[in-house]
Amino acid sequence: MHKTQRMAASLRYVLHNYGSQSLLQRLGVWEVDPAREGKYWVVYIHGGAWRDPRVTHESFVPSIDWILRTSLAATDDVGDNNIRGGTSNAIAGFASIDYRLSPHPDFPQDPATTPKDQYRGAQHPDHINDVRSALVFLQRTYGFGGNYVLVGHSAGGALAFQLLATSSPSSTGVAAEATLTEHPALPSAIVSFEGLYDFMAVDARYGGAYATFFRGAFGDDPGSWDAAAPVKYTGNYAQKWPDGKFILLGWSADDTLVDEPEADNMARRLRDVDGFVNEGQGEGVGEKTLLLLKDVRGNHDEIWRSGEHIARMVWIALRTLRAEL
Numbered sequence: 001m002h003k004t005q006r007m008a009a010s011l012r013y014v015l016h017n018y019g020s021q022s023l024l025q026r027l028g029v030w031e032v033d034p035a036r037e038g039k040y041w042v043v044y045i046h047g048g049a050w051r052d053p054r055v056t057h058e059s060f061v062p063s064i065d066w067i068l069r070t071s072l073a074a075t076d077d078v079g080d081n082n083i084r085g086g087t088s089n090a091i092a093g094f095a096s097i098d099y100r101l102s103p104h105p106d107f108p109q110d111p112a113t114t115p116k117d118q119y120r121g122a123q124h125p126d127h128i129n130d131v132r133s134a135l136v137f138l139q140r141t142y143g144f145g146g147n148y149v150l151v152g153h154s155a156g157g158a159l160a161f162q163l164l165a166t167s168s169p170s171s172t173g174v175a176a177e178a179t180l181t182e183h184p185a186l187p188s189a190i191v192s193f194e195g196l197y198d199f200m201a202v203d204a205r206y207g208g209a210y211a212t213f214f215r216g217a218f219g220d221d222p223g224s225w226d227a228a229a230p231v232k233y234t235g236n237y238a239q240k241w242p243d244g245k246f247i248l249l250g251w252s253a254d255d256t257l258v259d260e261p262e263a264d265n266m267a268r269r270l271r272d273v274d275g276f277v278n279e280g281q282g283e284g285v286g287e288k289t290l291l292l293l294k295d296v297r298g299n300h301d302e303i304w305r306s307g308e309h310i311a312r313m314v315w316i317a318l319r320t321l322r323a324e325l
């Protein structure tokens with residue numbers, strides 16, 4: 001008897017283009033059981049400071065490998081999940097989104113000679129608009145609606161919260177204006193790790209070292225940084241996200257690029273402003289829960305190069321969603 005190793009490479013992979021302005025308007029899909037209802041998709045938004053051309057949707061592959069490799073363990077350790085059908089059956093598919101990038105000084109491009117669809121000249125809100133288009137495309141193609149966990153690393157974590165902040169006005173009860181942009185169904189849960197949430201503050205703590213990439217993505221005016229920063233959002237994430245269940249914020253002590261206050265300040269805001277309750281401490285019914293997980297391991301890029309701890313966080317999110325069914 002031989003066992004097939006469950007790896008991303010053993011899944012059907014499809015590369016889709018969801019836009020035509022840039023070659024980066026593409027996303028990868030690894031199908032597990034795409035037609036099955038009652039399962040979740042796991043959708044990844046990579047980091048790379050909105051600009052690093054070396055970080056693409058393919059950076060999710062090691063995480064997919066670890067998620068598949070650990071799916072049996074994830075079913076074994078909580079008996080309750082077995083009764084409910086097992087977490088190993090919880091995943092319908094994986095998707096990973098590329099989006100237009102801002103210029104990177106180490107990878108200069110000549111606008112005069114670079115084909116338009118290869119030129120990395122994006123500025124906010126291009127990145128988040130692409131994430132939104134990619135999700136609309138995925139939901140139209142695979143029909144999973146809000147049955148997905150949105151996973152974001154670093155800048156990708158910021159994009160996950162910007163998605164909530166800029167979601168359809170109808171979900172806030174405000175009459176929808178004639179909007180040109182389509183809005184995707186929001187996720188059931190968000191996993192954001194080593195995330196950037198307060199652009200001014202994190203840049204100040206690192207002595208201004210991040211100003212070039214924040215300027216590249218959001219412009220020179222620090223006011224525009226605050227306007228886009230997840231911690232500074234002037235609305236209410238819970239109101240914007242009526243069907244949202246769970247947020248996991250991960251932070252690694254090994255991360256030399258994004259420090260502990262980033263995660264702490266975002267967690268505090270989600271509790272104090274948006275009314276999230278700590279996972280395991282609330283009344284249970286209908287509450288949106290938050291888990292601030294600080295024993296994640298791996299330096300800023302090690303974490304996705306390995307994927308092991310990303311898999312761990314994804315399983316926690318899937319288990320939490322299953323427990324609420």
Ligand SMILES: N[C@@H](CC(=O)c1ccccc1NC=O)C(=O)O
Nearest residue numbers: 047048049050052154155156257
């Ligand atoms: N490798 C990136 C830097 C980067 O990704 C980064 C640096 C500091 C803090 C956060 C980062 N990434 C967030 O997405 C670059 O070369 O721009």
